[in-house]
Each structure stands twice: as structure tokens, then as C-alpha cells.
Amino acid sequence: MTSIKDSVALVTGGQRGLGKAFVDELLAAGAAKVYATARRPVGSDDPRVVPVALDVADAASVAALAEQVGDVTLVINNAGTTVRTSLLDATLDELNEVFATNVYGVVAVTQAVAPILARNGGGALVNIASVLSWLAGSSVYGASKAALWSVSNSLRLELAAQGTQVVGVHLGYTDTDMTRALDVPKNDPRQVARDTLRAVERGETEVLADEVSRVVKAALSGPVENLALGS
Numbered sequence: 001m002t003s004i005k006d007s008v009a010l011v012t013g014g015q016r017g018l019g020k021a022f023v024d025e026l027l028a029a030g031a032a033k034v035y036a037t038a039r040r041p042v043g044s045d046d047p048r049v050v051p052v053a054l055d056v057a058d059a060a061s062v063a064a065l066a067e068q069v070g071d072v073t074l075v076i077n078n079a080g081t082t083v084r085t086s087l088l089d090a091t092l093d094e095l096n097e098v099f100a101t102n103v104y105g106v107v108a109v110t111q112a113v114a115p116i117l118a119r120n121g122g123g124a125l126v127n128i129a130s131v132l133s134w135l136a137g138s139s140v141y142g143a144s145k146a147a148l149w150s151v152s153n154s155l156r157l158e159l160a161a162q163g164t165q166v167v168g169v170h171l172g173y174t175d176t177d178m179t180r181a182l183d184v185p186k187n188d189p190r191q192v193a194r195d196t197l198r199a200v201e202r203g204e205t206e207v208l209a210d211e212v213s214r215v216v217k218a219a220l221s222g223p224v225e226n227l228a229l230g231s
């Protein structure tokens with residue numbers, strides 16, 4: 001269990017979208033400091049927000065991150081990307097780009113911060129997956145989020161020894177740049193962030209942030225044909 005009040009948090013991709021919502025909710029809940037990363041970071045008016053440059057797909061950038069966040073107690077692996085290409089049409093470059101950010105990037109950041117979390121008492125690690133970890137139809141992106149689900153579940157076991165809580169978060173359409181072009185109902189990123197931080201404080205391991213995530217998770221024991229977008 002990790003208290004948000006007085007915590008020192010790190011949010012990857014924390015300068016826009018869902019990541020920015022996490023930064024705002026962390027501050028509202030009393031975090032002492034929040035490292036908010038972006039590939040091209042901008043400054044903040046709030047002295048509690050520390051901008052940090054980070055490309056999770058770049059090993060040198062991840063190594064440099066570890067040098068800057070020695071007091072972190074709560075890490076939110078939020079950075080993510082997508083391509084619209086189908087699996088049959090995706091190029092190797094497109095597959096690499098999505099997996100480098102959504103899967104290997106999470107592993108790389110976790111490897112970099114795990115010793116720091118251990119030194120600081122264990123803390124918590126939150127991985128932002130998706131309902132598309134389970135629901136077919138989003139192709140390359142869904143495949144990466146399915147992998148991330150497995151990554152979170154294994155990291156939970158591996159990090160238990162050092163007392164680090166690992167939380168996997170699954171959500172449907174959320175109102176950010178990623179879904180700007182989609183004319184569909186979307187949930188509020190600040191609500192997702194609030195619910196996730198509450199789960200961290202309760203010592204929980206998984207967040208099903210909206211109705212679609214709850215319905216799809218419950219359907220996992222049924223026929224796979226039912227696990228498709230629009231079914």
C-alpha cells in the first residue's frame with residue numbers, strides 16, 4: 001500500500017493526455033513532487049512538477065532518467081502509442097515502434113526504477129494497459145497491450161520480493177489526443193486517474209476503469225469469438 005500524500009511520483013508521458021490527468025490528480029491528492037516526462041518537455045508553473053526528458057524507446061534516455069529520480073516512490077508507466085495499420089498490413093517498423101514504446105519501454109523504465117523503489121521502501125508501479133489487452137480488433141496496438149498485461153502480471157511476482165505493489169490499469173476510450181479523431185463516447189481521464197490512485201492506496205492490483213473494461217474482463221472465460229470489438 002502506498003500513500004499518495006507526500007509521495008514522489010513519476011509519470012511517463014505526463015505532460016498531456018491521461019498522463020497529465022495523473023499529474024493533476026497526484027498533486028490534488030497531496031503528492032510532494034511529480035516528475036512529468038515528455039520527449040520534448042516544457043516547464044511547469046507548479047514548483048512540485050519537475051519536467052524530465054524521456055523517450056522510453058531509447059536506452060540512453062531511460063538510463064538518464066534513473067539518474068534524475070532517486071527519490072521516487074510511485075511510478076506510472078503511462079506513455080503509449082498506436083498505429084492504425086492492421087496486423088496483415090503492418091510493417092516491421094510499425095510493429096517495432098508500438099512494441100518499443102508500449103511493452104519494451106515499460107520493461108526498460110521498470111528495470112531502471114526498480115532499485116530506486118526498493119531503496120525507498122518498495123512503493124508502487126502502475127502500468128496503463130487497455131480494455132484492448134483482451135478485446136480483438138485493434139491489431140498491433142491490442143497485441144502490445146495484451147503483452148503489457150502479461151508483463152504487469154510477471155512484474156508483480158518479480159517485484160513482490162522488494163515490496164513493490166504492481167497495478168495494471170484497463171480502460172476503454174478516454175478523452176485524449178489518441179482518440180481525438182474518434183466520434184465515440186469517452187471516459188474522463190481525470191476520473192481514470194482518481195480511481196487508479198485510490199486503488200494504489202488500497203493496495204489493489206488491478207483497475208477496471210469503466211463499464212466496458214469490467215464487462216470484457218468478465219467475459220474472458222467465455223468463447224474467444226465474443227472478445228471482439230463490436231461483438
Ligand SMILES: NC(=O)c1ccc[n+]([C@@H]2O[C@H](COP(=O)([O-])OP(=O)(O)OC[C@H]3O[C@@H](n4cnc5c(N)ncnc54)[C@H](OP(=O)(O)O)[C@@H]3O)[C@@H](O)[C@H]2O)c1
Pocket residue numbers: 012013014015016017018019037038039040054055056057078079080081101128129130131171172173174175176177178179
Ligand atoms: N485514450 C484512450 O482511449 C486510451 C484507452 C486505453 C489506454 N490508453 C493508454 O493510456 C496511455 C496514455 O494515452 P493517451 O490517451 O494519453 O495518449 P496520447 O494523448 O496519444 O499521449 C501519449 C503519451 O505517451 C507519450 N509517449 C508516446 N511515445 C513515447 C515514447 N516513445 N517515449 C516517451 N513518451 C511517449 C507522449 O509523450 P510526448 O508528449 O513526448 O509525445 C504522451 O504523453 C497510453 O498507454 C495509452 O495506450 C489510452
